[in-house]
Amino acid sequence: MNDHNHQSGQGHGSLHPHGIEEPPVSSVRGIPLVELVEVSSSYGTTPALQNVSLKIWPGQFIAIVGPNGGGKTTLLRTILGMIPATQGKVLLRGQELNRSSMERIGYVPQLETIDWNFPITAEEVISMGFFNKNRWFGGIGHEERRKLQNIMARLNLTGLGSRHIRELSGGQQQAVFLGRALLGDPELILLDEPTAGLDIRSRDDVIHFLHEINHHGVAIVITAHDLNWVAAHLPWAVCLNRRLIAQGRPQEIFNAAVLKDTYSGEMIVFHHDGMVMIGERPHAAHN
């Protein structure tokens, strides 16, 4: 509740040299959905996250941005319990992660990791979302089939269930894996680079689906590389480069100093008509 009081009447005043802020008052209700408390993790002797503290509130929509190897995917995997924290702790609704708490989190991996030659249809992939109930016997019942069809309709996949996943457009492929995550009725969905490799139309489809899901109260955390896309579509961003550099509204934290700290490189930031646009500084400009 301290966070709530702290934010009241303050809007988005900077709490840190780089603007590490708490989310807007409207989304701060009770205890955080997920809380990382001074979390560090590593791959062998290589540190991946250092002392990261972050709160994800119910209904929040967050983009995590940062360089390759900056710990974005590691952060998602740490929340999922796939990578153990070497220091600190991850809390889900105030409780330490356990197997049943995982049922409240949906995960959509990078599409690059998918074997597109695997003989599987869109409907078969989405149906995997039922498996997190840990059932060993029985097929998909009448009620579950109806739920499956509802989710497919919601994601504009009606009539595409029998298609091989490779025969779908990039946006539809992303929707299939999103559908799988949604079947478990999660409170939080983590998506690893959901727009990677997609054209503008498909990216538009993806953000449309994500906003629609978010409006139904599901918190969403995505990792992304395209800062302009994040600034245009998402209300909250976290800059990460092994440690948490800044978090806040993209329009406020996407500034030259934060981006330099995050990416270790110069970037040009434009503000126009309430929008923020980020450009790369030409190499010659350094000289």
Add this chain to the structure above:
Amino acid sequence: MSLLVPFEYEFFRNGFFAAVVVGALCGFIGVYVVLRRMSYIGHGLSHAIFGGAVLSYVMNLNFFLGAGIWALLAAFLIHLISHRRWVGADAAIGVVTTSSFALGVAIVSTHRSFTRNIEAALFGNILGITQNDLWVVILISLAVFLALLTIRRQLLFATFDPEVASAYGVSTGKIDLLFVTLLAVTVLASTQILGVTLVAAAMVIPPVIARYLTQRFQTLLIVSPILGASCGAAGMFLSFYLDISSAATIVLTSAILFILLELVVLTRRKNPISKGLNYY
């Protein structure tokens, strides 16, 4: 010439039914073997069983008991070693299976009296299948089928997307261990029929053919065992009439089917209006 003539002989009846059952079983489990890129494990396990088969013979143990324990041990070792990040699965299989095979060869070289039995272990002895052997094969096949049907959802998830499956609460480690155990049992049941050198083909070729015919996983699980059983049946008939080794004929039947299908695909690729077959 009636197709029923061979059935007048008990050795053919036993062999025929064993070939059909084992063909279906290998075709079914083979879908996972191929999709999990474990073809080499199937091949390796059959070679590992050779060591157990030879030891069983020397120690006067029942083949299924002796070789079975040996196969499970080999499967467990492969699972254990391949799950260590610093050793690849292929290297783990190479170490375990070739060592076991070498042990078998070493024992054979000191006991030259059972050349005939060793030949049967290497190349199969389908026409020597007794009624009891047939029942054992049927029971083992049923048990493996049931186990695979029970874990099919978790197995599919763990095969398609292992990392996410574990995030969704699927115990991928246990599923992997269970699968490799079932694979060892399948290889054990098939070795007497097809021989250690040909078992892998029965697990690999039918699902590869079925893959051309469907892009739906559930259909693959139906088509592949039907193909395996059909090749088993056809191979037995051809073997009877052509007087060629039964195990070899079964494998060659499926191999010819694969080559024909591949030729059809190659022809259709040149045809812009090709339909029906998957070329992924």
